[in-house]
Amino acid sequence: MRTIMAIVEVVDETALELAHAARSLGEVHLTAAVFGAEDAGCAELARYFDRVVNFPLSPGAVFDAEHAAAALTPWLAAEQPFLILLSHTNNGLDLAPLLAARLDLPMLADCLELGLRDEQLTAVRTLYAGKVHARVVADAKGGALATLRPGAFDGDEAIDRGGRIETAAVPPGPPARRRLLETVAAEAGSVDITQAEILVAVGRGIEEQENLEIVQSLAAALDAEVACTRPIVDKNWLPKSRQVGTSGQSVSPKVYLAIGVSGSFQHLGGVKGKPFLVAINQDAAAPIFAVADVGVVGDLFDLVPLLEEKIRARKG
Amino acid sequence: MHFELDKGQKDIQRAARDFAKGEFDKELALQLEKDHAYPEKIWKKACAEGFIGLHFPDEYGGSDYGILENALVVEEFCRRDSGIGAALLTAHFACEIILHHGSPEQKSNYLPRVTGGECLSAGAFTEPMHGSDITSMSTTAVRDGDDWLINGVKTFITNAGHCGFYVVLVQTDVDAKHRGESMFVVDADLPGIEVASVGEKMGLKMIPTGEVSLKNVRVPGSALLGIENQGFYQVLQFFDESRIEVAAQAVGTAQGAFDRALEYIKGREQFGIKIAKFQAIQHKLAEMATQLELARLITYKAAWLADHKKPDTKLSAMAKYYAGKVASEVASESIQMFGGYGYITEFEVERFYRDARITEIYEGTREIQKNIIAGQVLGKLP
Amino acid sequence: MNIIVCIKRVADTSEAEIVIQRGGQGLEEEDFAWGINEWDNFAVEAAVQLKEQHGGVVTAMTLGGEDDEEVLRRALAMGCDEAVHLCDEAFAGADAWGIAKALAAAVRGRSYDLLLCGAVSGDAGGGQVGGFLAGLLDLPLVALATCLEVGSGNGGTGGVARVRHEVESGLERVVEVDLPAVVTVQTGINEPRYVSIRGIRKVAGAEVQVLDGAALGLQAAELGSAGARVRLEELFLPPRGEGAEVLEGSDEEIVQRLVEMLHQRGGL
Numbered sequence: 001m002r003t004i005m006a007i008v009e010v011v012d013e014t015a016l017e018l019a020h021a022a023r024s025l026g027e028v029h030l031t032a033a034v035f036g037a038e039d040a041g042c043a044e045l046a047r048y049f050d051r052v053v054n055f056p057l058s059p060g061a062v063f064d065a066e067h068a069a070a071a072l073t074p075w076l077a078a079e080q081p082f083l084i085l086l087s088h089t090n091n092g093l094d095l096a097p098l099l100a101a102r103l104d105l106p107m108l109a110d111c112l113e114l115g116l117r118d119e120q121l122t123a124v125r126t127l128y129a130g131k132v133h134a135r136v137v138a139d140a141k142g143g144a145l146a147t148l149r150p151g152a153f154d155g156d157e158a159i160d161r162g163g164r165i166e167t168a169a170v171p172p173g174p175p176a177r178r179r180l181l182e183t184v185a186a187e188a189g190s191v192d193i194t195q196a197e198i199l200v201a202v203g204r205g206i207e208e209q210e211n212l213e214i215v216q217s218l219a220a221a222l223d224a225e226v227a228c229t230r231p232i233v234d235k236n237w238l239p240k241s242r243q244v245g246t247s248g249q250s251v252s253p254k255v256y257l258a259i260g261v262s263g264s265f266q267h268l269g270g271v272k273g274k275p276f277l278v279a280i281n282q283d284a285a286a287p288i289f290a291v292a293d294v295g296v297v298g299d300l301f302d303l304v305p306l307l308e309e310k311i312r313a314r315k316g
Numbered sequence: 317m318h319f320e321l322d323k324g325q326k327d328i329q330r331a332a333r334d335f336a337k338g339e340f341d342k343e344l345a346l347q348l349e350k351d352h353a354y355p356e357k358i359w360k361k362a363c364a365e366g367f368i369g370l371h372f373p374d375e376y377g378g379s380d381y382g383i384l385e386n387a388l389v390v391e392e393f394c395r396r397d398s399g400i401g402a403a404l405l406t407a408h409f410a411c412e413i414i415l416h417h418g419s420p421e422q423k424s425n426y427l428p429r430v431t432g433g434e435c436l437s438a439g440a441f442t443e444p445m446h447g448s449d450i451t452s453m454s455t456t457a458v459r460d461g462d463d464w465l466i467n468g469v470k471t472f473i474t475n476a477g478h479c480g481f482y483v484v485l486v487q488t489d490v491d492a493k494h495r496g497e498s499m500f501v502v503d504a505d506l507p508g509i510e511v512a513s514v515g516e517k518m519g520l521k522m523i524p525t526g527e528v529s530l531k532n533v534r535v536p537g538s539a540l541l542g543i544e545n546q547g548f549y550q551v552l553q554f555f556d557e558s559r560i561e562v563a564a565q566a567v568g569t570a571q572g573a574f575d576r577a578l579e580y581i582k583g584r585e586q587f588g589i590k591i592a593k594f595q596a597i598q599h600k601l602a603e604m605a606t607q608l609e610l611a612r613l614i615t616y617k618a619a620w621l622a623d624h625k626k627p628d629t630k631l632s633a634m635a636k637y638y639a640g641k642v643a644s645e646v647a648s649e650s651i652q653m654f655g656g657y658g659y660i661t662e663f664e665v666e667r668f669y670r671d672a673r674i675t676e677i678y679e680g681t682r683e684i685q686k687n688i689i690a691g692q693v694l695g696k697l698p
Numbered sequence: 699m700n701i702i703v704c705i706k707r708v709a710d711t712s713e714a715e716i717v718i719q720r721g722g723q724g725l726e727e728e729d730f731a732w733g734i735n736e737w738d739n740f741a742v743e744a745a746v747q748l749k750e751q752h753g754g755v756v757t758a759m760t761l762g763g764e765d766d767e768e769v770l771r772r773a774l775a776m777g778c779d780e781a782v783h784l785c786d787e788a789f790a791g792a793d794a795w796g797i798a799k800a801l802a803a804a805v806r807g808r809s810y811d812l813l814l815c816g817a818v819s820g821d822a823g824g825g826q827v828g829g830f831l832a833g834l835l836d837l838p839l840v841a842l843a844t845c846l847e848v849g850s851g852n853g854g855t856g857g858v859a860r861v862r863h864e865v866e867s868g869l870e871r872v873v874e875v876d877l878p879a880v881v882t883v884q885t886g887i888n889e890p891r892y893v894s895i896r897g898i899r900k901v902a903g904a905e906v907q908v909l910d911g912a913a914l915g916l917q918a919a920e921l922g923s924a925g926a927r928v929r930l931e932e933l934f935l936p937p938r939g940e941g942a943e944v945l946e947g948s949d950e951e952i953v954q955r956l957v958e959m960l961h962q963r964g965g966l
Contacts, residue, residue, distance in 0.1 A: 066873075093818075094829070094840070094842070094863075095829075096826075097826040097833065098829040098830075098839050099833075100826075100829075100833070101831075101833020107824075107927070109794070109826050110824055110825070122931070125824070126823065126936070128821060129820065131936070132716055132718070132936070133935070133936045134932070135930075135932045135934070136931060137928070137931050138927055138928045177879070178840065178874070178876070178879075180873050181860070181872040181874055182872050184870050184872065185868070207342070207343060208343055222966070233886060247842070247864045247868065250868070254964065255960065255966070262712075276959075278959070278960070283712075284583075287936065289941055289942045291942075292941075292942035293943065294944075294959055296945050296952055297944060299662075303949055303952070307957070310954060310956075310957045311957060311960075314957060314961075324898060324902050327768070327772070327775065327893070327898045331892065331893040331897075331898060334733075338892065366895030366896040366899075379895045380899065381895070579713075582715065
């Protein structure tokens with residue numbers, strides 16, 4: 001039976017997605033490698049994985065890609081799994097390619113689908129921020145590594161697999177070349193968009209900082225908070241605390257109104273809980289329309305003020 | 317013979333494109349246009365990045381490039397936005413006369429202020445009674461000791477009231493017609509200078525255009541620009557260069573309108589099909605693309621000749637005449653392709669059209685260009 | 699502080715219509731605007747700023763065809779000191795691994811404190827090259843940097859950098875990393891300057907060093923599509939799936955309908 005190793009940063013939905021993707025490849029023996037998990041976490045993983053290997057962390061330490069790469073490289077080299085799976089998260093970006101290079105394995109990054117054809121691993125991944133999809137293939141005879149886009153795969157069903165839990169012995173290596181100094185939250189804003197029921201999210205399509213006004217005004221009419229995509233924060237037009245996405249906040253509103261938002265997976269990765277998603281965008285090919293419930297292709301500079309007017313009229 | 321820009325020229329083209337993409341914004345342009353406001357911030361930034369007067373020598377804040385490189389920048393700027401582009405290209409208007417004929421003091425006093433974004437410049441040639449005919453001036457300069465006293469009225473002056481100085485064409489020998497014309501650099505804040513509006517313009521709404529009256533404006537002898545009584549010839553020489561810049565403005569404006577029309581027809585459907593699939597549209601598009609290519613070629617050739625010390629009056633006039641005509645026609649057809657939307661300010665092409673029309677008027681109307689071309693072709697008739 | 703910054707020329711498809719070529723192996727490129735990868739532009743700016751603070755030499759490096767030289771010239775005009783172009787017909791079809799192997803070969807033997815890359819590219823977007831380089835060169839890696847400061851360090855003889863980088867849940871971590879190191883740069887880390895006319899003028903005569911596969915000591919089997927570990931089978935347009943219900947009509951009608959929907963389905 002083929003062995004697959006899933007590298008688990010934290011025990012959450014992404015771990016179940018890794019498990020599900022692995023199981024979809026046929027009969028496999030599935031191991032989760034996890035860092036500094038508590039007993040409960042290991043037990044939870046054992047319901048989905050055939051084996052759970054816990055890499056202990058020194059007290060107070062957190063998952064760190066440099067440390068993980070150092071610990072995993074000799075272990076994986078010895079175990080020789082058929083496939084290594086990671087989530088394509090920020091930590092995944094920090095760890096996976098490093099691991100692939102050290103283990104000299106082919107790597108498929110940011111996969112939306114994963115398949116097996118003889119000794120070849122196939123995947124679907126995106127190009128040009130989702131405008132194009134590509135079916136790619138890698139020869140996996142000598143093993144392979146793949147990172148999976150969070151949310152692209154279903155989570156595995158809870159069948160209690162009764163996985164064996166063990167603790168890995170990490171031999172002391174050379175002193176770490178990278179040392180954690182501190183963890184910092186995005187600078188605190190006056191608002192907490194994670195608690196908002198209605199979010200009006202604004203993206204690059206707004207073009208100019210001055211134009212944010214129409215969005216803020218619409219949000220006021222809706223009693224909503226304004227959220228935004230990364231480029232808006234990069235330009236310092238809105239504070240980081242309003243950024244939704246894999247590098248920003250995770251939100252779960254009831255209504256998500258995306259204005260001039262193209263819909264990159266990094267942004268959508270922060271939109272949880274399946275809100276009623278409305279997209280207004282000039283570009284009919286924007287990936288946001290593939291996931292929105294309702295789409296309007298048109299000029300937001302006309303539509304947004306009009307929408308505000310109608311909403312205010314309705315409220316009386 | 318080869319028809320390709322060199323690497324450095326392509327770098328400049330890309331840099332201008334990036335700058336325009338980053339700084340020129342449609343909504344901002346519409347607002348500036350509405351407010352009749354000069355794009356002050358963008359102009360200062362353009363100066364800081366070296367785009368204004370890049371064809372001036374290093375020592376005056378330029379980068380020692382040629383007229384062709386300047387034309388490439390002008391084209392890219394106008395392509396992105398005909399209004400902001402025009403405002404930037406006229407920021408250094410008439411400075412080339414100082415560059416070619418000015419004293420070392422005049423050059424180091426005036427040119428770095430323009431390239432450095434301290435002030436705009438202006439050329440005051442046209443008079444209410446003369447228009448494009450500059451063979452004799454009503455404005456006079458009369459010696460008064462070591463000074464000169466200037467009197468007269470200049471009209472349609474770009475940057476009037478918003479510039480640091482004017483390059484003024486005057487009559488110094490009233491009996492000698494064009495052989496008695498001279499030029500002066502006149503600081504804009506001198507007593508006796510007053511600026512009045514010329515009225516609402518069709519286009520170029522971000523650029524101040526006014527009537528400048530000079531009443532006993534006293535300037536020192538050192539304000540004489542070039543050689544006394546050679547002003548007419550100095551202006552003609554200037555026009556050989558500046559018309560290339562206007563031609564580049566026209567090419568960029570035409571290209572900008574064309575880009576917008578092209579994008580529109582590829583997306584717009586009528587009767588269930590993309591209008592780009594209609595042959596009538598395709599043929600029109602083919603004509604526009606061909607016109608654009610020709611206008612660009614003749615503009616680049618005129619610039620290339622000027623840069624290779626072979627300035628060609630006829631070719632400069634041809635470039636300005638033809639590119640101006642193409643700009644008006646292509647912008648007009650672009651409006652047509654947009655249909656009703658083309659008539660709406662939001663969709664920009666009507667503004668490109670209004671801004672295109674000036675290229676057939678200023679720095680010599682198209683009729684004057686034809687006179688020049690015919691004169692050069694015919695030579696002296698017996 | 700010697701820095702090598704690895705950059706890539708990519709197509710900007712944001713305003714282009716995507717048309718896949720027959721056979722599914724490529725895209726129709728006429729409409730594409732080409733330029734430096736957005737993340738790489740931030741990396742170049744970061745490198746130049748570090749040089750301006752600490753002195754040293756910044757070398758820009760790219761792998762690609764002749765047209766790709768433009769991004770090197772651009773980097774020089776922004777303030778990089780040297781440019782290296784890995785250019786060989788045999789590189790065509792290289793995957794991220796092949797690109798990283800060639801870059802690693804070109805980097806070996808040079809003196810540097812920092813190796814900067816954009817965190818991802820706007821085209822393939824796998825975010826792998828930086829990590830591969832760290833693995834191939836046995837250097838520490840920090841991915842997704844949002845702030846980068848260096849202490850000492852002169853040509854690979856030690857020193858440390860303080861890097862703030864993105865991890866999960868909107869958190870960032872500040873790490874100290876021994877130099878030389880690989881850092882991949884996230885957008886927003888700085889405000890990249892424009893390429894100025896004076897910048898272009900300064901580098902008008904600059905030489906770009908061109909290296910082919912043989913100069914890098916790479917075998918034909920390691921190059922381009924021959925050496926690719928990940929091969930493209932087919933490009934296709936993303937399935938629209940269920941997708942959005944797209945509202946049609948005049949702005950007035952659309953907005954009216956939208957208000958109704960927000961009321962009914964959004965519970966407003």
